[in-house]
Amino acid sequence: MELTEINTLLEKLSNAHGISSRESEIAKIIRAEIADYVDEIRTDKMGNLIAVKKGGDFKIMLAAHMDEIGMMVQFVDDHGFIRFVAVGGWYNPVMVGQRVILHGEKGEVYGVLGNKPPHVMTEEDKKKPIDMADLFIDVGAKSPEEVEALGITVGTSVTMDRQYTRLAGTTVTGKAMDNRAGCAMLIGALKEMKTSHTIYAVFTVQEEVGLKGAKTSSFTLDPDVAIATDVTIPGDSPGVERRKAPVYMGKGPVIGMASASGRGHLADPRIVDWLVKTGKKFNIPCQIEVGDGGNTDASAINFERGGIPSVPMSVPARYIHSPVEVIDLKDLEAAIHLLAKAVETKPKF
Secondary structure (H helix, E strand, O other): OOHHHHHHHHHHHHHOOOEOOOOHHHHHHHHHHHHHHOOEEEEOOOOOEEEEEOOOOOEEEEEEEOOEOEEEEEEEOOOOOEEEEEEOOOOHHHHOOOEEEEEEOOEEEEEEEEOOOHHHOOHHHHHOOOOHHHOEEEOOOOOHHHHHHOOOOOOOEEEEOOOOEEOOOOEEEEOOHHHHHHHHHHHHHHHHOOOOOEEEEEEEOOOOOOOHHHHHHHHHHOOOEEEEEEEEOOOOOOOOOOOOOOOOOOOOOEEEEEOOOOOOOEOOHHHHHHHHHHHHHOOOOOEEEEOOOOOOHHHHHHOOOOOOOEEEEEEEOEOOOOOOEEEEHHHHHHHHHHHHHHOOOOOOO
């Protein structure tokens, strides 16, 4: 795919909405994008979108999670202010003052995330960490009845109101780059790849709340090897210690060798070698990451069926789990090419 095509695809995916367990809008977009490039598409009981390119006996699973972090309506108080629970991992200060979209029964409703104004805080209040329990959503309603009339009920999903935007050069910003960038990587690779192997392209659900879709789908499919496409933290912005995030934006996709300080995922070195050699053969830049935090779908897949060799392949993304995540389209372009070329061969087991 060319950069202009990648940009158009990523914009469509980033601007769409789908928190964990509510991924149907994303699945519909993906299904339309890949229909002409696969032999079969189905949705399993969990909601995972599974596309199959039929081939030989060697089976490669490529997984990209569709869900984004968000919120869910829990309670409406007597004055029409909406309390919520987080769906996925938020850093609370990022949420203050954001505009949100509530996906109600009658369509989208806009609101703002509010909390006590600093003008009425005590000095002790200002020193306290922001507690999510103190945040609320204001949709302009004055009572629970007005909120209900808008189509908002307990369980309504909530996402950030942000639009995808180009920055300088080939960098872009938007919500849910984690993991719509991974979805775009997998879609692009499906369009480019020429392989004799059987490919299971799985767009998974509920990754942000426990890697659940990857776990169920990999058990069912029982692949020989798996690659999870995702994002990772680069160490090239202020405040990030490069020792803990030793990769850069603009230097290509990242192959995750280890994560989560010894208790997380350890990639099979034969798969890492397979991807690195593919990059060298086709002059595609890539980076190796040994990190100490975070897991991907590869972690869950690795524990299924007696152990499925798996590896995460990511694009660097700044400010992840915020509404303003930033990636470089050149990294995504390189990742698409690397993934497409890798599946032409297979690791040496």
